[in-house]
Amino acid sequence: MEFKRLTPYQEALKLMLDDLGEVNDEEVSLKEALGRVLAEDVTTPFEIPPFNRAAVDGYALRAEDTFAAREYSPVTLEVIEEVPAGRAPRKRVEPGKSIKVLTGAKIPEGANAVLMQEHAIREGNLIRVLRPVAPGQNVAFAGEDVKKGQVVLRKGQILRPQDLAILKALGVKRVRVKRRPRVGIIVTGDELIDEPSEDAFRAGKIVETNSVMLMGLVERYFGEPVFYGVLPDDPHEIREAMEMAKKENDLVLVTGGSAFGDRDYAHHFVRLLFHGTTIKPGRPIGYGERVFVMSGYPVAVFAQFHLFVKHALAKLVGARDCEIRVRARLMERVPSQLGRYEFVKVRYEGGIARPIKRRGSGIMSSLVESNGYLVIPEDSEGYLEGEEVWITLY
């Protein structure tokens, strides 16, 4: 038996995405928030900086007083106050006066610029100004960083170290992020063993690797993997595990048993929205009821993850983006069959992409050698040597 119809990739993707909603939010501390997805827009309750402040250590003064200053003919100003760190200036800067300030200090009344201390010679309570400064020079103006009420971080942002820093600056202590989706992983196949041995190989066994790969991928893309073990090709056991995993998780991945082989059972136990797509490798993937029925071969599983499951996870957490895409020049031509949405592994380095060609979908070393992929849509016969293409890095 063959697939009656292969669902075009984009159509299958849309069917799947439309079927999934977002998971709930939760509140975490800033330290726990790294890499999590923001669940709401964050606006500022005040301006940043909250006042005009010095951007360097030096002398707050009236820029006009320095216009004539030159190294060979300095201008002399009086220093009327020295403001230590974390204190505000008390006096006002009148013509001919200056106030010593440290970086970050509030600019005193009357001053409109800061002279770097390296550009002055101090003599008692006087300075000799060696060069002119422009109005506003070395001043960080109130609100110039962030205006009050402005959205600084949007829902869907994957929180990076610098995002946590701005949240702290705003006084945010706990932040609403999306819960990490739980992803149940079920691996099936009578031929699978946990570690290699001569005897096992002679008996036709294969070392199972999908579990560790999928757990790592799920973790990397917003999720929390839950492994349900390696099951034999027994329809009852598989059905039971799938039922349990569906109850306990936001998403379920079942590897093995997606095709129409004699021992491919998994696809019988869910109402699939599609089964069989134009992607290559990985054609027999099916999706329905928050369950992906996937191939057994690791390379097919890897392609299915990137083309489908990754986007499902991004949808569940409302992530604005889950891919790094770069332009690269192809080192060799990559032909493709019409009607197939091809997933081609490449090695990207220095703006050049080298296709990693290996026969067979069991070829694991190609995954290790590659660091990204390109896709060739159904209506294309591929790309020429030297052509510029989009690479998605992994």
Add this chain to the structure above:
Amino acid sequence: MEFKRLTPYQEALKLMLDDLGEVNDEEVSLKEALGRVLAEDVTTPFEIPPFNRAAVDGYALRAEDTFAAREYSPVTLEVIEEVPAGRAPRKRVEPGKSIKVLTGAKIPEGANAVLMQEHAIREGNLIRVLRPVAPGQNVAFAGEDVKKGQVVLRKGQILRPQDLAILKALGVKRVRVKRRPRVGIIVTGDELIDEPSEDAFRAGKIVETNSVMLMGLVERYFGEPVFYGVLPDDPHEIREAMEMAKKENDLVLVTGGSAFGDRDYAHHFVRLLFHGTTIKPGRPIGYGERVFVMSGYPVAVFAQFHLFVKHALAKLVGARDCEIRVRARLMERVPSQLGRYEFVKVRYEGGIARPIKRRGSGIMSSLVESNGYLVIPEDSEGYLEGEEVWITLY
């Protein structure tokens, strides 16, 4: 007082890298190894696959027997055995015979190809072959993935999900990786407070954000952050904390106090290999005795981290690579001052890089808006609009 000499960036970087050695290895389970850096080359003790095996469900046969097969005039073969999953075939394929195999099964003696079961019509112990197969078709050959003794993963590789999968296939249960370097973080500054308030702002205080940003950055780049708290500008306290942090960590970051301001103490307490570089922002950075003396301003600290600390961490763990660099077209021109190694934040999207121009090194929102940076070396006056440049993503 000013820097007597600004050390050119590449020279400073080399001084620092030459001063650092690698941290020790440790052994972890495969599950713990995600994102860790491999500490030794891994070679294969056997071939992958260990035998010629079927790449599809179907019939193992002699390709020669199928050459005449057409949909309208099938060739008939006898099925002499059905091999269930995880078992090896027992019989030999003679001319006119075939053996039913599942994906992954060992190819029986005498057979040299596999016919997909979709391309045969089964009738009792006979099949009608509907199309010819070529010798080797649908066969994954022994060793075609990985040869015996071949290095599959190199020292310095950051372990990804697919790398863990190949390690499992090789029977590796525990893997030698580099220990995560401990990085002590000390933040200094009398003006720093932990959360914003009107009163604090009026008094000239600033919310401290370097701790959470640096902890996140250290975590993201191989390290384990250890925070020593926010210290006042007190030379004794700073010195004591630095001494303790040096003893307890592989690397120490001190923010605030790297310049020659009146309260910049940190740089007095280590023998620096350089102090003051051509980078902009972040010029006053110093390094010596595994200690970085950094700026107080978050944006300067961020640049210093990417231009120096990130590379220090990569050196400590022997990582082959710690950056994603992409080619992009500049949306606007970016001028730069000769003699400065400039760090310019950009927003990279769809092959285009837009420089994020903000005045002042305190401008945190530029960090949030950007997702990468370009650098302009000392001998360049910048780039033109439309020019192709390298962007490092973060």
